[in-house]
Amino acid sequence: MSPPTPWQAPTPWQALTRARYPRTVWPWRSAGYLATGVLTGALALLVLLLLVLFSFVLVGLPLLLLAGVALGGIERRRLRLVDLDPAADPHRVPDAPGLAAWLRVRVREQATWRELAYAVLHATVLWPLDLIVLAVALGLPAALIGAPLQLAVDGEEAKVVKAYLVTSYPQAFAAALLGCVLLVALLYPLGALAGARAALGRALLAPRDAELRERIGEVTASRARLVDAFEAERRRIERDLHDGAQQRLVALTMTLGLARLDAPPGPLADLLAEAHAEAGRVLTELRELIHGIHPQVLADYGLGAALSDAADRSAVPVDTDVDLPRLPTAVESAGYFAVCEALANIGKHSGATQARVTARYGDGRLRVGVEDDGRGGADPARGSGLTGLADRLAVLDGTLTIMSPPGGPTVLGVEIPCRPPSEPSVSSSPRTASSSARA
DSSP: OOBTTTTTTTHHHTTTSSTTTSSSHHHHHHHHHHHHHHHHEEEHHHHHHHHHSSSSSHHHHHHHHHHHHHHHHHHHGGGGGOSSSSSOOOOOOSSOSSHHHHHHHHHHHHHHHHHHHHHHHHIIIIHHHHHHHHIIIIIIIHHHHHHHHHHHSSSEEEEEEEEEEEHHHHHHHHHHHHHHHHHHHHHHHHHHHHHHHHHHHHHHHOOHHHHHHHHHHHHHHHHHHHHHHHHHHHHHHHHHHHIIIIIHHHHHHHHHHHHHHSSSSSSSHHHHHHHHHHHHHHHHHHHHHHHHHOHHHHHHHOHHHHHHHHHHTTTSEEEEEOOBBOHHHHHHHHHHHHHHHHHIIIIIOOOOOOOOEEEEEEEEEEEEEEEOOOOOOGGGGGGHHHHHHHHHHTTTOOOOEEOOOTTOEEEEEEEEOOOOOOOOOOOOHHHHHHHHHHH
16 A cells, blocks of 8 residues: 555544644545444344344344344445455355355354444444534534525524524624534544544454454465475475486496496496496485485384484484374474484584484474584574574474574574374384384
8 A cells, every 4th residue: 555645644543633634535534434324323223123023032143143244244344434454354254155054153253243242332322423423523513604594594583503593694604604613623523533433343343363363374374285285295306206317327327337347348348437437426416315305214204213314324423312203294304304404514513523312292392402512603694504494493383492602512402383193103212213214
């Protein structure tokens, strides 16, 4: 939305503070909001009386809820007269079609009962208040402004607003001038009341905290879907490389080896030997790449075995204390790559001679710790990969904590909330799991 211009503010509350307020559209939008409130309030009162008087309880309550929902939708649209920020619909979409499913969802929602409360309040209190304010803020000045016309119609004298007797045109024009001044002065309380009414309507019919919770829920669900899709794509790439490119490289290496055996000594044999060795190195790099994308041990045996395997491949000796059940795929993947990143940093930057990995599941959370006896001073801002690791964990509502004072030791902690596992424990003995993964 573009910033407000000096002659138009986004809400009556902001417009009230400006000198040009009486010359803007906001006083008349406020009057229109209150006037339409009188109409909807009177109609709501009529409907409420009819439902209470002529409906049975079991029939009347659903009809009352339906009337409240309908009025809530009308009022949210009517808010646009004085509030340019659209009021979002707080209702959820039913999971199944049909009136019964719709009623079940609506009865369980707080928004439905807030709308019913607003309907009762609007029908009994708010619209009479709107009518009184309109009568005072617009009706009284209009009657004074019309004093000359009333005198011309009535003849020698006219009684303005049933209290002020006007017998001459100078008195009539003085009353009209007073009406003009009073109109400008009363536009301010008119706008203030309209803004207060709109704020009350938004608080009951479209509370911003409900909108925020709904958006947060949508973002959380979409993040979870993205994580699942990302992990599925990683597994697909790993499978394609394993079953496609790796098998072709194995076949190429075998062919080059056979050709090398059949070739007579000489330049051709040397070239074949070099090509055979290069194909072997490419195959080794491809296997390491596949393992880094999504190790098979993680998919087959779970996080416990994968952490033990990562510890065995670390450049620094690592002790492991891992006792984990099977966890959701995205959680296992995030925990595994967090440990791999930590061990890689230990090997490259810490100067440590020993490291330790611990992992437990309890109270609905996976907790992983990595500790080393290195020089410390780890700083995520220096591009060690820890910032990206924290972002990866944040997708799962996980947290990364680092304690690394100068001189060490460095302790990295990972905590990821996840649902309770439904499968039995896999890796109560990390070394056994690692051995079985290699087998």
